[in-house]
Amino acid sequence: MLPRTSSLWRRDSHPTASGKPGAVQTACPHGPEVTPFWAKQRPKYLLTGKVTCGVCGSNYGKVGKLRSGCHARSNYGEAGCSNNLTIRIGELEEQVLAALKDDMLRPDVIEAFVAEYVAESNRLARERDRDGAAHR
DSSP: OOOTTSHHHHHHHSBOTTSOBTOOOOSOTTOTTSOOHHHHOOOSSTTTTTOBOTTTOOBEEEOSSSEEEEHHHHHHGGGTOSOOOEEEHHHHHHHHHHHHHHHHSSHHHHHHHHHHHHHHHHHHHHHHHHHHHHTO
């Protein structure tokens, strides 16, 4: 007899949503046209999926209740990454937002953004006018 921890026991003894033991559920049980609720969820934290480890390039994410760290390190230990530093999630978000505020709210950056925005708006307006004239 196989021990209960074997993958064969887990796969064959627990029925899935389809009711068939061993079946693997990979899509929404309501049909392919329905997006499952978990695909619509937004990340709970501002920087989820946007910060990477400076040592190995792996994603930084929640590694404790309130801390963020290298996923390779948390999943594979030293074999995954040598970076064992973590940071409070709130502190990381504060630092990133402060840096963005300092870098993005300078008059020269705002002036460049406005100039680019106006140029793109004008280009789109010309394109609309040209397409509208072609349909008349």
